[in-house]
Amino acid sequence: MKPEIPVQSVPLNRQMITISVMLATVIQTLDSTIANVALPHMQGSLSASADQITWVLTSYIVAAAIATPLTGWMCDRFTQKRVFLASVAGFTIASLLCGVSLSLGEIVVARLLQGMFGAALVPLSQAVLLEINPPAKRGSAMAMWGMGVMVGPILGPSLGGWLTDSYDWRWVFFINLPIGAMAFYGIWRYIRPTKATRLMRFDVFGFATLSLAIGALQMLLDRGQDNDWLNSLETWIELVIFVVAAAYFIVHTLFTPAQQAFVDFRLLKNGNFITGLMFIFIVGAVLYAVRALTPPMLQTLMDYPVMAAGLLMAPSGVGTMVSMLLVGRLVGKVDSRLLLFSGFSITAVSLWAMSGYTLTLSQSDILWPGVVQGFGLGLVFVPLSTVTFSTLEPAMFAQGTALYSLVRNIGSSIGISLVQTLWVRNTQVAHSSLAETLSATNRAIQLQDTAGYQLGSTAGLAALNGEVTRQAAMIAYLDDFKLMLGLTLLVLPLLWLIKPKKTKLSPEEEAALHAAMD
Template sequence: MSHPPLEGRSRALVTLALSLATFMQVLDTTIANVAIPTIAGDLGASTSQGTWVITSFGVANAISVPITGWLAKRVGEVRLFLLATIGFVISSWLCGLAPSLELLILFRVLQGLLAGPMIPLSQSLLLQSYPPDKRAIAMALWTMTIIVAPIFGPILGGWLSDNWHWSWIFYINIPIGAAAAALVWRELRHRETTILQLPIDKVGLILLVLGVGCLQMMLDRGKELDWFHSGEIVLYGIIALLALSYLVVWELTDQHPVIDLSLFRDRNFSVGVISVSVGFMLYFGAIVLMPLLMQTQMGYTATEAGLATAPIGILPVLLSPIIGKNAHRLDMRWVVTFSFLMFAACFYWRYSTFNPAMDFASVAWPQFVQGFAIAGFFMPLTTITLSNMKPQQLASASSLSNFMRTLAGSIGASLTTWQWEHREGLHHTQLTEHVSLYDSATRDTLAAMQQAGLSAEQAAAVIAGDISRQGLFLGANEVFWLATVLFLLLTGLVWLSRPPKAAAGVVVVDAGH
């Protein structure tokens, strides 16, 4: 059922409500990053276990995205959006109340599942509320909330953790979500979309949940259980391999696949999805690693870590509208190439300068400059990805692209923290080879520390701490170096796509958080 566009006050209120809901969901993906050390310490978990708070949300969110279209047709877009928003608010409240890491992760999974439909439905409902000639303005306003949220997320998350309690990074969603749901119910409850009784690919959905869930469990638990030396990790790996392999075969033959893998036959779609997934995996891994490094090794508070990472959002706010306005004149392959080169330059900048003695500006400046890369990453790659899609393929193509990107982000967070800790162990072993009572430099250092008032045990502990810190910085720098190389390789991949042609009536917006 088609409804006429909204007018005046109603349209303004709907725009505000949908933007608030989007802001809340994107904010939630960044606000927790700087609070991980605080949450882990308060709940008696290691920092590595604390990252599950991020990865569990991301995996659940990725799983729910592909079934959003089916749910919207079965339930109605307005009703599903209200259910998702209210559910997100309730699960946020439960996250804040969680007395243990296990319960927090459970509620984060619930929160991620409910968050999946919110962004695609907010975009769809917003476009339906505007006349065709004003939809570009509507999407520009909506996009600004997505771009601004990552600026506030780290700062707000740090400030709340330092001055209140980490629970408030979840409680803050309650008034925002409640206001958004109330406004949407008031203005859109009489504008429900047509409800259709469509079949769902139950086998594909079960295989998807099993495969992706076990893959993420293998990545998260493998760091603690010595990977495939553990029977638990072997079991997760076998289930993930079998489920995902059978999923590919099943989805290529099913009439109503939950994931339409046939879309990968299009070259631009394949190149775009691979590029955005690998790029986001590297980018999101660094987003998780940076606050951990600053708070655990450099003495930063959560607020200071948030302030140091927040500058990454300044340039995208200024440049994204300009790129969007001139998209029809630009070859997006050049824009994405510039983005990848800027990513590579910023990661190499970190690789060559990161050390325990660096000051605040040395942390913040690469973050600020990386804003050039963010501005040319999400929207241009979405344009390339969807450029050859037929109108009836757009919903499936956008869902699959978002699923792959979100899943890649969770995998990136797990792999980055594992590689960081793994390389620290190797460097710790190498560095301690040079520390020995038979070494004159070691004896001199210990003697000087004891003369300063430290006991022999305290002096040894200080040296051990310095070695661990150096090992962690060396490990982080190797992660940055690997990201540099991979982004340079991605600049070649993007040129395997054909020049994208913007399809009529297609608004290419992606939730680049």
């Protein structure tokens, strides 16, 4: 089958387009984690409680989750370039509003806007790179895109900590302004204008039910631990809304013609795409769950300052970049299933090492598993992105990439909520188990008394209880790392569900495609 060659009169500057869309990707992915370390500073500045300040994170996550599925319809209605420009401009202006906010209400509204406008940036950047590159070069393109998606969340805490300590928490938002301006100019200047196809009708009922389902799920996952899960009326309300809205959406979409439904179910008939969604869900859960666990472990149990903990996490991004540069050259030449198997296996090795952590870790003990894990996830991300979209029609890229990003984000939310819940409960279980072994006749307790705990005093007993709590918390962290290890190993047999598509073109087809694109 001969490739479909677009006819365009405007010269294509692939390099500048790549730089521009990557800048847009970086500001969005950075903001998923960069504000986390600044929350205590925001809390004091905005006179908010510890519970209230978390809305700075929740509002962004919920808004982005709800707006992401709109990407495909908006591109169909207004063209990809216009949606991209509006998203970058809106995200940049919302970042400015976040930085100048003087109250909790102002910054929550600004973060809602930031999430709404930023939702399309990652799927659109992926769709653009898929479209401007011939099949033989899409592996390298996905490597570049993957670096922005994966390195952003990794570097976010380090950069956020440095900006907050050196300047002010407002700079975690102001840093987006110059990057957003450069991205806007590049997209406006170099991406070719197209005509809106307007083939998709806006499915109001489908969008409303999907938005309710996603919003309720995100709220449930974000606030479930604080609300003690099903012991809270709020959690039950969110769970009921999610189940009912999701059921209505599925039934409605199944009985709606493909071009009239909000989500085109033809996507879900593509085997590679479905398998890709399943794997990116796992990648999202493992990547973000581990990122959520490690910094608090270093800070609370090993007394690392925020900045130092962030710097210890940063080298994993180096491993990711190295592996993506390498695998971008291998995609199309090596069976994608072999690359994915290698990536998941290497990630499993790093998680195995982390499951053996102790409270007396050296910096090298923390660094090398992070670098290895970054390398493994980089090997997974590029071939997975390439294979997922290898059998999709170009016209379905925008909606497909939006769904791909949505599933990755839901995976990360579920992963983070799961490990945090298990950590709290396993800490309590481990504390009870350790406490049962403590008695006055226990030789270890007698040694602790001679070591300065003074167990005959209230202060001594409190110090001993603090040490038991510390040990119990470490056991709970290890249990979470073992869970991530098991999850990673369980997906390995499923790799054979993927059917790699040959992308080798004839010399005539390759020459014609390059001539048209260049």
